[in-house]
Amino acid sequence: MLLTTIYHYLHPNQLQTQPEMETTAAVAATGTTIDGGATLHSVEVKPLQLILNRAFALIYLFAILALFYKHTLNILNYTSFINLSISISILISDLILAFMWSTTQSFLMRPITRKQCPEKIKKYSNNNLPALDIFICTADPCKEPPLNVVNTALSVMAYDYYPIEKLSVYVSDDGGSELTLFAFMEAAKFAVYWLPFCRENNIIERCPDAYFSSTYTENSETQKIKLMYESMKTRIENVMERGKVDQDYINNDEEFQVFTKFWTAGFTRPNHPSIIQVLLESGKDKDMTGHGMPNLIYVSREKNKSSPHHFKAGALNALLRVSGIMTNAPIILTLDCDMYSNDPSTPQRALCYLLDQTLWPELAFVQFPQCFRGLNEADIYASEIKDLFHTNSMGMDGLRGPNYVGTGCFFRRRALFGCPSSFEKPEIQQLYPDHVVNKPIRAEEILQQAHYVASCNYEDESNWGSKMGFRYGSLVEDLYTGYRLQCEGWKSVFCHPKRPAFLGDIPISLYDVLSQHKRWCVGLHEVVFSKYSPLTFGLRSMGFLMAHCYARYAFWPTWCIPITLYAFIPQLTLLNGVSIFPKVSDPWFFLYVFLFLGAYGQHCLVFMSFEGTWKRWWSDQRMWMIRGLTSLLFGTIEYLTNRFGISTLGFNVTSKVVDDDQGKRYHQGIFEFGVVSPMFVALATTSIINLVAFLTSIAQIFKGDQDLDGLFIQMFIACFVVINCLPIYEGMILRSDKGRMPTQVTLFSTFLASILYMSSGFLLRNV
Numbered sequence: 001m002l003l004t005t006i007y008h009y010l011h012p013n014q015l016q017t018q019p020e021m022e023t024t025a026a027v028a029a030t031g032t033t034i035d036g037g038a039t040l041h042s043v044e045v046k047p048l049q050l051i052l053n054r055a056f057a058l059i060y061l062f063a064i065l066a067l068f069y070k071h072t073l074n075i076l077n078y079t080s081f082i083n084l085s086i087s088i089s090i091l092i093s094d095l096i097l098a099f100m101w102s103t104t105q106s107f108l109m110r111p112i113t114r115k116q117c118p119e120k121i122k123k124y125s126n127n128n129l130p131a132l133d134i135f136i137c138t139a140d141p142c143k144e145p146p147l148n149v150v151n152t153a154l155s156v157m158a159y160d161y162y163p164i165e166k167l168s169v170y171v172s173d174d175g176g177s178e179l180t181l182f183a184f185m186e187a188a189k190f191a192v193y194w195l196p197f198c199r200e201n202n203i204i205e206r207c208p209d210a211y212f213s214s215t216y217t218e219n220s221e222t223q224k225i226k227l228m229y230e231s232m233k234t235r236i237e238n239v240m241e242r243g244k245v246d247q248d249y250i251n252n253d254e255e256f257q258v259f260t261k262f263w264t265a266g267f268t269r270p271n272h273p274s275i276i277q278v279l280l281e282s283g284k285d286k287d288m289t290g291h292g293m294p295n296l297i298y299v300s301r302e303k304n305k306s307s308p309h310h311f312k313a314g315a316l317n318a319l320l321r322v323s324g325i326m327t328n329a330p331i332i333l334t335l336d337c338d339m340y341s342n343d344p345s346t347p348q349r350a351l352c353y354l355l356d357q358t359l360w361p362e363l364a365f366v367q368f369p370q371c372f373r374g375l376n377e378a379d380i381y382a383s384e385i386k387d388l389f390h391t392n393s394m395g396m397d398g399l400r401g402p403n404y405v406g407t408g409c410f411f412r413r414r415a416l417f418g419c420p421s422s423f424e425k426p427e428i429q430q431l432y433p434d435h436v437v438n439k440p441i442r443a444e445e446i447l448q449q450a451h452y453v454a455s456c457n458y459e460d461e462s463n464w465g466s467k468m469g470f471r472y473g474s475l476v477e478d479l480y481t482g483y484r485l486q487c488e489g490w491k492s493v494f495c496h497p498k499r500p501a502f503l504g505d506i507p508i509s510l511y512d513v514l515s516q517h518k519r520w521c522v523g524l525h526e527v528v529f530s531k532y533s534p535l536t537f538g539l540r541s542m543g544f545l546m547a548h549c550y551a552r553y554a555f556w557p558t559w560c561i562p563i564t565l566y567a568f569i570p571q572l573t574l575l576n577g578v579s580i581f582p583k584v585s586d587p588w589f590f591l592y593v594f595l596f597l598g599a600y601g602q603h604c605l606v607f608m609s610f611e612g613t614w615k616r617w618w619s620d621q622r623m624w625m626i627r628g629l630t631s632l633l634f635g636t637i638e639y640l641t642n643r644f645g646i647s648t649l650g651f652n653v654t655s656k657v658v659d660d661d662q663g664k665r666y667h668q669g670i671f672e673f674g675v676v677s678p679m680f681v682a683l684a685t686t687s688i689i690n691l692v693a694f695l696t697s698i699a700q701i702f703k704g705d706q707d708l709d710g711l712f713i714q715m716f717i718a719c720f721v722v723i724n725c726l727p728i729y730e731g732m733i734l735r736s737d738k739g740r741m742p743t744q745v746t747l748f749s750t751f752l753a754s755i756l757y758m759s760s761g762f763l764l765r766n767v
């Protein structure tokens with residue numbers, strides 16, 4: 001049966017004439033199910049875990065209802081306007097916390113674990129896999145060093161794929177940089193040696209940089225290949241240092257022609273024609289053992305200031321079309337430039353699902369988790385984002401499948417052209433997912449068409465970005481695209497093998513991390529306020545649980561409201577000796593204890609169950625607080641100012657460059673502040689207020705001016721925040737390195753904290 005499926009991939013036209021008939025044609029040709037599929041992968045559900053999760057959700061729900069009953073009593077018995085405002089603020093916070101808690105439960109209703117047998121694919125496929133197009137996006141040679149992009153490309157070009165000619169790697173360069181193209185010209189030459197080296201020595205680590213940093217066997221062959229790598233590296237780095245490709249780095253006339261043809265006087269990053277350069281052509285170019293090579297194509301789509309380019313989604317759509325013209329593989333892998341392959345058999349793992357006839361009619365993509373290299377022991381910035389990239393995805397996998405996370409994802413090309421039952425026709429026949437390309441990729445006609453579909457007004461008045469391809473309208477194009485596909489009826493699969501399939505870089509300064517999350521936050525607001533909001537459109541299209549999973553992401557920024565209110569109200573009232581929560585001797589106190597321990601305990605259990613450590617869990621919950629006060633809050637402000645036309649939105653690419661000093665501090669687990677930013681002012685002000693509130697209340701209790709009974713919860717919150725803020729105090733007072741909190745921020749925050757203290761004293765004087 002499986003062979004028939006593969007046959008169908010290889011010769012789509014012989015099984016079907018219309019893509020809308022794809023499903024029926026395949027089913028008719030192969031029967032409704034496939035025996036092979038079931039043996040290629042398996043699913044594990046833990047029934048006891050499901051029962052416990054659901055039972056706990058029910059109990060916790062009753063506790064939440066009791067809490068709101070208590071809130072209602074408080075509001076009805078208010079004594080003053082200030083008192084009422086405090087009660088309402090806490091009520092709003094708790095409503096949001098309760099809503100977010102309820103969305104989180106959706107992930108716990110049916111989590112599953114999957115296993116694949118990639119080794120069986122060889123037998124099933126008869127050594128003939130479907131074609132695979134790999135998209136790698138890069139946008140800025142200064143923030144994304146071309147040497148790293150090249151490493152990513154080499155790691156996937158060296159996949160154990162057969163025949164290797166079926167593999168095509170497309171690099172999208174939104175930076176339109178000659179430096180990146182130069183790096184790829186060098187990579188194409190190095191690949192001639194690297195690919196056979198990996199194949200013949202059965203190397204697992206196929207990213208050259210990762211391989212040479214590992215403990216590999218030193219012999220004459222490895223030494224030789226290392227020398228070649230070093231020479232490529234030096235050439236690329238030299239060109240980077242000079243900022244241009246000098247004559248002496250150009251090897252031949254052909255290369256010279258390319259650089260002079262495109263990078264002319266009027267060439268700028270936001271304004272240039274499309275550049276498409278075939279660097280390796282499968283079938284024609286051979287490696288040094290005479291074995292075939294994959295295609296390697298550099299693409300920089302046309303840009304001009306008057307056409308919106310839709311950032312990464314626009315880049316991916318341009319690649320979708322260019323690859324459609326040149327190779328039109330039925331399967332596509334999308335990768336960010338810093339996510340290299342860590343396992344050469346990854347495509348086979350994805351194929352365990354993509355070739356399974358039972359899943360196939362509705363399967364849009366197979367998502368691998370984002371895993372990172374170089375995390376410090378405690379993962380101080382919680383860069384792992386375990387819930388987003390691992391545990392939640394397992395939860396969604398038991399429903400309709402995980403969300404798309406932008407990289408490490410194998411798509412069926414067909415899924416990007418309308419819902420499973422109705423095909424969205426692209427403008428030209430050559431872009432139909434079942435179109436067979438029968439000309440070499442360097443053919444004049446092919447190149448001409450490829451340039452045409454990469455032009456910036458190609459998408460004018462078309463369905464690209466709305467009904468076709470990667471979707472526009474949100475800075476988190478990944479979440480939004482996956483969401484829209486699942487609303488259309490597509491499903492997805494989460495594939496998380498023990499050895500990470502891909503490894504990426506993480507930002508190592510707090511400011512970079514928070515700026516990245518701020519951008520995500522803006523993108524998520526765009527989803528919430530679009531007509532496709534998960535709680536309206538999503539609920540109608542994908543059912544209650546899935547819509548709630550997406551709501552958990554889309555409403556992520558709303559955490560900022562309860563976190564900010566809880567960072568100030570209990571503390572400012574505490575400073576003025578005003579009690580706002582039940583006394584320890586009051587039975588309601590236990591409700592608060594249960595709600596706090598229940599939420600933190602459950603989060604901790606889920607975190608630890610998936611290769612977690614205590615230190616990393618602590619960082620994770622700390623970052624939740626930090627984000628609430630910084631990226632989520634400021635992202636919300638940025639979104640609102642844009643909505644009111646005061647500012648414009650952009651995709652601020654995350655820097656992948658590592659400064660040596662910063663790198664050292666990161667590995668010692670020291671927080672990196674270093675820049676003057678309003679986000680740090682918010683953070684520092686919070687830490688000061690909490691410390692002062694906590695210390696003052698302790699002093700007052702010792703003096704006998706206040707009693708612990710009534711203020712305990714407030715003191716506990718302040719103390720908890722203080723413990724979380726230890727690295728901030730350290731950054732403000734104890735450190736002298738470059739990454740310390742800038743003095744201006746500390747001074748300004750102290751000033752702000754005093755104003756808050758004084759005004760709270762004024763407002764609360766009669767409460």
Ligand SMILES: O=c1ccn([C@@H]2O[C@H](COP(=O)(O)OP(=O)(O)O[C@H]3O[C@H](CO)[C@@H](O)[C@H](O)[C@H]3O)[C@@H](O)[C@H]2O)c(=O)[nH]1
Nearest residue numbers: 137138139174311312315336337405406407476651653654
């Ligand atoms: O105009 C642009 C902007 C970015 N990119 C590329 O997009 C990728 C992601 O950009 P990055 O700055 O690394 O963003 P992150 O926030 O780190 O990325 C996460 O969030 C993005 C937005 O949700 C997703 O696209 C990514 O896959 C996901 O890893 C990189 O390869 C960039 O080169 C472009 O191609 N064109």
Ligand SMILES: [Mn+2]
Nearest residue numbers: 336338505654
């Ligand atoms: Mn990234």
